[in-house]
Amino acid sequence: MTQQGSGGTLTAGNTVTVRLVKAPRPDKSYPASVLSDDGTHVVVRAPWSDPVVRDMGFVRFEPGDIFTEHYWRDRWYSVKEVHDSAGGFKGWYCDVTRPAEVCDGVLVVPDLDLDLWASADRSQVLRLDEDEFLASGLTERDPEAATQARRALDELADLAAEGFRTI
Numbered sequence: 001m002t003q004q005g006s007g008g009t010l011t012a013g014n015t016v017t018v019r020l021v022k023a024p025r026p027d028k029s030y031p032a033s034v035l036s037d038d039g040t041h042v043v044v045r046a047p048w049s050d051p052v053v054r055d056m057g058f059v060r061f062e063p064g065d066i067f068t069e070h071y072w073r074d075r076w077y078s079v080k081e082v083h084d085s086a087g088g089f090k091g092w093y094c095d096v097t098r099p100a101e102v103c104d105g106v107l108v109v110p111d112l113d114l115d116l117w118a119s120a121d122r123s124q125v126l127r128l129d130e131d132e133f134l135a136s137g138l139t140e141r142d143p144e145a146a147t148q149a150r151r152a153l154d155e156l157a158d159l160a161a162e163g164f165r166t167i
Contacts, residue, residue, distance in 0.1 A: 008039075008102055009037040009038070009039050009102070010034045010037040010042060010044075010102060010105075010107070011034060011037070012034050012035060012036050012037070013033070013034065014033075014034050015031050015032065015033055015034070016031070016032055016033075016034050016044060016102075016105065016106065016107050017029055017030070017031055017032075017105075017106045017107070018030055018031075018032050018044060018046065018069070018106075018107045018109065019106050019107065019108050019109065020095075020109050020111050021108060021109065021110040021111060022111050023110075028049070029106075030046055030049035031046065032044035032045060032046035032069065032107075033045045033046070035068070039073070040072060040073050040074055041070065041071070041072050041073075042070070042071045042072070042073075042100060042102075042107060043068065043069070043070050043071075044068075044069050044071070044107070045066060045067065045068050045069070046066075046067050046069065047063075047064070047065065047066055047067070048061050048062060048063055048064070048065040048066075048067065050063075051063060056117075058117055058119070058124055058126060059082070059090055059091060059093075059117060059119070061082070062084075062085075063085075064084065064085030065082060065083065065084055065085065065090070066082075066083045066084075066085070067080045067081070067082055067083075067093075068080070068081040068083075069081075070167050071097075071100035071107060071109060072099060072100060073099050073100055073101065074099055075099060075152070076096060076097060076098060076099060076112070076148045076149060076151070076152035077094055077095060077096050077097055077152040077153075077155070077156055078094065078095045078097055078100070078109060079092055079094050079156070079159070079164060079167050080092065080093045080094065080095075081164075089120045090119075090120055091117060091118050091119040091120045091124075092116075092117070092118045092160065092164055093115065093116075093117055094115060094116040094117070094118070094156045094160075095109070095111055095112075095114075095115055096111075096112045096113070096114035096115065096116075096133075096149045096152045096153050096156070097109045097110055097111050097112055097152075098110040098112065098145070112133065112136070112138060112145070112149045112152075113129050113132040113133040113136050113138075114127070114128070114129055114130065114132075114133045114149055114150075114152075114153045115127075115128040115129050116128065116153060116156045116157060116160065118160035118164075122160060122161070122163060125157060125160045125161070127153060127157070133149065
């Protein structure tokens with residue numbers, strides 16, 4: 001059951017639906033367990049939500065993988081720690097997003113198309129989907145949001161360099 005705690009925060013131990021808003025593509029929704037929510041930083045855990053392997057070339061997401069996902073109400077990104085089914089750490093997959101919101105007990109995260117991957121040993125830090133970002137028209141439609149998105153990608157690269165110690 002999806003529940004919202006007092007003050008608009010989610011309650012640890014409950015299940016929440018995470019809705020990644022991917023407009024104009026279809027949104028992606030999946031259930032996650034709430035680990036914590038301090039009113040600014042929400043942490044949830046969810047299994048890989050697709051029934052098939054997604055080989056991205058630099059990492060394979062597969063059934064059984066576990067994602068510990070960090071969302072903020074005041075940051076323009078999310079950080080997902082990815083572990084395989086045996087607990088081995090694969091790395092961090094990061095999305096540039098608008099700040100997260102809880103609406104009617106659903107964690108809503110508008111995706112802005114830019115992504116970053118950092119391997120577990122940080123030997124690979126890859127900026128991804130620049131073409132999708134440019135094709136989205138955000139730069140023309142909402143220049144301020146586009147500037148925030150690029151800053152967020154730079155901040156993620158800095159966080160990756162330090163192993164995401166300050167998230």
